[in-house]
Amino acid sequence: MSFGFSIGDFLTLFEQANKLRKRFVDAPAQFDALSEQYVTRVRNLSIVVHDEDLSLTNAVLDNQLKDDIRKIATSCGNVLAEIERTLERYQDIDTGHGVKKAWKRLRWDQDEIRDLQDRVCHNINLLKGINGRITRDNVVELLEHQKVAQHQACLDWLSSTGYAEVQSEYVSQRQPGTGEWLLESSKFQDWVSKPGATLFCPGIPGAGKSILASMMIEELNIRYENDSSVGIAYFFCSFQTHDDQSQKIESLLACLLRQLAHNLPQIPESLKSLYQKYKSRGTRPSLDEYFASIRFTLTRLSRAYIVIDALDECHFSTIARLLDIILELQSPSNLNLLATSRLIPEITVRFKNKPTFEIRAAMPDVIEYLRGNLSMLPSFVSRNPQLQDDIVHKITDAADGMFLLARLMLESLQHKSSPRKLKQELSDLTSVASHYNIAYDTAYDKAMERIQGQVPDQRELAEEVLSWITCAKRPLTAMELRNALAVELGESEFYQDNMPDLEDIVSACAGLVTTVARSSGDVIRLVHATAKEYFERKWTTWFPDAHSRIATTCVTYLSFDIFDEDICSSQTNFEARLHTYPLYSYASMNWGHHARNQPIEESLLLDFLGNKLKVNACVQGLFYIGGYFTHSGYNRNVPPGFTGLHLAAYFGLLSVVSCLLKNYPDLASTRDSMGRVPLAWAAYNGHTELVEFFMNHGVGTSLKDETGRTPISLAASMGHLEVVNCFLQQHVDPNSRDTDSRTPLSWAAYRGHHKIVKSLLERGADPEARDEFGRTPLLWASYEGWVEVVELLRVRDVNIEASDRLGRTALSWASENGHMVVVKLLLEKGARPDSKDAEGRTPLAWAIQSQQEAIYLLLTAAARSGAEASQSLDFHTKPDLASDHVPSRYPGSLGMDKSQAPTSKPTEKIPSETDDGRCFQCPLCNRSSLTSNKHVLQRHVRDLHFPRFRLVCPESNCTRTFQRKDKFVIHMKDQHQKDIQREEMDACQREEPLPEGCIICRRRVTSWEDFYTCIETHVQAPSVVQETS
Structure with a gap:
């Protein structure tokens, strides 16, 4: 020591x-x-x-x-x-x-x-x-x-999305000495100091909004570095991840909740409750539950700040919902919101009457940036102070508050060989129209001209890079792009030493692309959203055959000799293939989409589709990576019988299908291991023209796969309206049933495709059709909360009280899952809030257990329906209206004050007899659907709260677990198309860890039998079990 x-x-x-x-x-x-x-x-x-x-x-x-x-x-x-x-x-x-x-x-x-x-x-x-x-x-x-x-495990479960790397990247890009005016401005200082304030910071493209947003975030982090009572959350929306899962509303709310709870000394109880509830299930909370948990977390913070950058680069529907939620959260809390965006009317109107601070690159900042980067210009500039001043002042004036434009102009002067040529280029750049769209187009045109003036190898490299980045179906990693650029047409193997260096790729593209370091690997992207918009408009000018070249590269890659080795028989081998061939994933999943956009050489494609081993390797990558391997018959070993025609039909390649059928007409009726013909895959993916082609060639439209699904059933479940209408025009049966007795209407209702539901109903689909589980389309739509579908079925006067095999109605499912609008519609139609299922549980009971806002609708409906309904609903176990699980806005929105909530009834002692007209309440949950038999309640405690065994999904990719057998059966049928047998169910049981002691009296237990005996003793004890007459 x-x-x-x-x-x-x-x-x-x-x-x-x-x-x-x-x-x-x-x-x-x-x-x-x-x-x-x-x-x-x-x-x-x-x-x-x-x-x-x-x-x-x-x-x-x-x-x-x-x-x-x-x-x-x-x-x-x-x-x-x-x-x-x-x-x-x-x-x-x-x-x-x-x-x-x-x-x-x-x-x-x-x-x-x-x-x-x-x-x-x-x-x-x-x-x-x-x-x-x-x-x-x-x-x-x-x-x-x-x-x-x-604490960390709970946060990691909540969201893996983080913006710290993006924040660090933007902070590092900031030119020293710039942006201080923003932090010192009175509007920013007022926003920081005033609780509940909102500040909207619009700006023109390239004004430096993201850099300035990162500065404000950094300022907040420094100011409150040692204060754990202050929550700071931020998002950087990006055109690159526009369609990414991370920018869905559920993901954004989960990320927001994680960031707000991150520095708290203890995980909020509401978040802990969500973690315990959903972690074992493998599912995610609802929007209402995220809202409630965020609201409660805000009560644990003295101040909270949210900064959202680039609202315009995210789906407007997502941003609209996110802003609605945040603005609603602001009213009772110290939550501050700052957002940046382009000046887009749909976004600007949402900040009406809110303080606004327009972001423009300050002239001193632009001058500072230009003077700090003059060293990139030819050496004759450094020897001519007057020329330096001309460059700085002319670009500053022309940029007009756009940092990016100033940078692009400066880079355009980089390779000029004489002062005269540089001055001419400077004059051309600074004389363009003042509107920023024209200015950016001119700057990007100049950049492309520089690329065109490079030596052939550099020019071709830049064009290939830009065409891939612009036309790819998803953002590419740097390694994927380098693999793509290394493919040589006509070669049968991949050469590692043919991959260009990342630095050379960036250099060849004249400043139009940039790399971003990520923990998962470098990502290469266009320099700005304006560049993306430019190439989306002009890609046909600069690289008109981009999709054809990409498709050719992908098919060549998949035709390498290595893929003649057929499929990978183990998970280890498959992951090794993904690692060794980084483009394999993208090529397998997307070659056909590019080929559908632009045709490629027919001989190359037919050779590939005619090679069974290579087709199998491609399908393994397509189905496994795409998630389809969970279907019955589809796993890591690929479905036997999946032919080149199936693959061409999957991607909707009409000309290729036509060519194959000319040579092999019998292939049209070939089934894969799931029993699907090529037509089924065309319908599944919504290729209308190809579906019509198959029907015109006599392919049967009623052919069922192994699960009994017809092509129209597949199209209905996937939301392809045109394909469904195509079948209906040919009088295909709209009431075909699969092995679970589910109809196309049932699937469409379950997935929320209201236009398809409407079309099927108009063509005679049965709105009351029950499946094997006893569920009607209304039950499925209510289960998932599809308002438009429920409304369509409601006006058809379907049986609103129809119940499934569990005795549960549409109102019961909607109440448990928190679908407030659906509950309203059902109540308006006359749904009974006191109806009981097979376990004796009412919709109110399910709502209470799941802590959903629908509970308040049910309470209101019960209060209006008279004494009989009130007794049936039994308010003995009313929810705590101040609970952190329930948003406080709900009672007020229903016109119901907390003081109006029904109060508890007095308890009475329980006699030893059972079926004597009394009702018993579970001591372990907020269950209000009571039973008159203690043994039923004992089984409830055993099955719901402390099951000895949990059912684990046997599919290798699925981590779902279940306490209830009926939900396990539904999961296997719905998600994996498997009809589970009893012996298979027994094999899926996993014994839970024995609790240390009785949950009520804390007595130590030595076995599950001992545990259940103690619990059942308490169930019968007057001191624990409460009673209502």
Whole structure:
């Protein structure tokens, strides 16, 4: 140790104490009592000193504890030294037999001995106290470590999306000395200081909005660095991830909740509840649950800030919902919102009457940037101060507050060989029209002209890069792009040494692309959203055959000899193939989409589709990566019988299908392992022209696959209206049933395709058709919360009280899943909130258990329906309206004050008999649907709260688990198209860990039987189970 003593010091004390203890062993009989006291105390001291040595080995000590230990160590050393000197004085009289005589003759100084004894005891007590403190601190540290681990696990489950890397990237791009005007502005300072404030920061493209947003975020992080009561959350919307899952409303809310809860010392109870509820299920919370948890988290924060950059680069529908939610959260909280965007009317109107601060690149900042980057220009510029001033001032004036435009103009001067040519280019750039769209187009045109003027190899490389980035179906990683650029047409294998370096790729593109470092690997993208818009308009001018070239590259890649090895038979081999051939994933999933946009060489494509092994390898990548391997018959081993025609039909390649059928007409009726013909795949993916082609060639439209699905059923479930109408015009049966007795209407209702529902109903589809689970289309639509579908079915006068095999109605499912608008529609149509399912549970009971806002609708409906409905609903277990699980806005929105909520009824004792007309309430949940039989309630406790076994989905890719067998069966049928048998279900059971003790009385239990017995005892106990008459 570095604070005055070491572990060795305590070892020395231990050895010294042990040595002294042994010297008392030979004491004469008349000193027995005295020596016994000494031996006991010194032995205790040696033991405690030894324990202290062990405690200090791994202890982390604070300064006060270090000082205390230093003093105790010194005191122990002193008292042991004094004891040793005393022994020396009494024993050093003679040698040999003389010692024994000395023990007999000399009288001990009792006061001296007593003082030493007291000092030994005092040091023993001090050491024990220190040891206890260290032990306690270690326990606290261990508990804190577990708490932090649980905290992080909860946050990681909530959202894996983070914007810290993007924030760091933008901060690093900032030119030193720029942007200070924004942080010092009164509008920004007012926004920071005023709780609940909103600041809208619109700006023209390229004004530096993202850089300035990152500066504001950095300012907030620095200001509140040591204040855990302040939550800071931010989003960087991006045109590159426009369609990415991370920019869906659910993902944004999850990310918002994670960021707000990140620095709190404890996970909010509402978030912990969501984690416990959904982690084991493998599902995600609803929007209402995210809202409620965010609202509750805000109550745990003294201040909260949200910064959203580039609203215009996200789906407007998503942004509209996100803003509605945030603005609603602001009213009762200290939540501040700042957002940047282009000046788009649909976005601007949402900040009407809110403070606005237009962002433009300040002239001093532009000048600072230009002067700081003049070194990129030819050397003759550095020798001509007047030319430098002309460049800076002309570009600053022309850029008119657009940082990006200033940068593009400066880069356009980079390769001019003489002052005259540079001045001419500068004149051309700065004389364009003032509208920024024209200015950017001119700047990008100039950049493309520079690319066209490069040597052929550089020019071709740049064109290939830009065509891939512009026309790819998703953003590409740098490694995927390098693989694509390395493919040589006509070659049968891939050459690693043919890949260009990333630096050369960026250099060839004249500043139009940039790389972004990500933890998952570098990403290459266009420099700005304006560049994306430019190439989306002009790609046919610069690279008109882009899709054809990309498709050709992908098919060539998939035709390499390595893919003649057929499919990968193990997960390890498959992942190795993905790693070795980075473009394999993209090529398998997208070659056909590019080929559908522009045709490619027919011989190359037919050779590929005619090679069974290569087709299998492609289908493995397509289905496995795309997620289709979970279908029955589709797994890592690829569906046998999937032909080249199936693959061409999957991608909708009409000319290729036509060519294949001319040579092999019998292929049209070939089925894959799931029993699907090529027509089924064309319908599944919505290729209307190809569907018509198959029908015109006599392919049967009623052919069913192994699950009984017809092509119209597949099209209806996938939302392809034109294909469905095409079938209906040919009088295809709209009431065909699959093996679960589900109709096309059932699937369309389940997926929320209201236009298809309307079309099917108009063509005679049965709106009351029940499937094997007893569910009608209305039940499926209510289960998922599809308002338009419920409205369509409602006006058809369908049976609103139809129940499935579980006895559950549409209102029951909508109530559990929190679909407020659907609940309203059903109640307006006369749905009964007191209807009971097979377990005796009402819709209200399900709403209470799931803590959904629909509960308030049900309470309101019950209050209006009279005493009979009120008794049936049983308000005995009313929800806590102040609960952190329930948004406070709900009662008010229904015109119902908290004070109007029904109150609890008094409880009565429970007799030992059961079926006597009384109702029993579960002691472990907010269950209001009571039962008159204690045994039913006991089964409820056993099955719902503490099941001994959990059912685990057997599919390798699926992590879902279930407590209830009926939901497990539905999951297997719906998600995996499998009809699970009882013996298979038994094999899916996994025993849960035994609880440490009874959840009610905390008595320790030794087995599941013991646990259930104790719980059932409490269920019958008047002190726990409550009763209502």
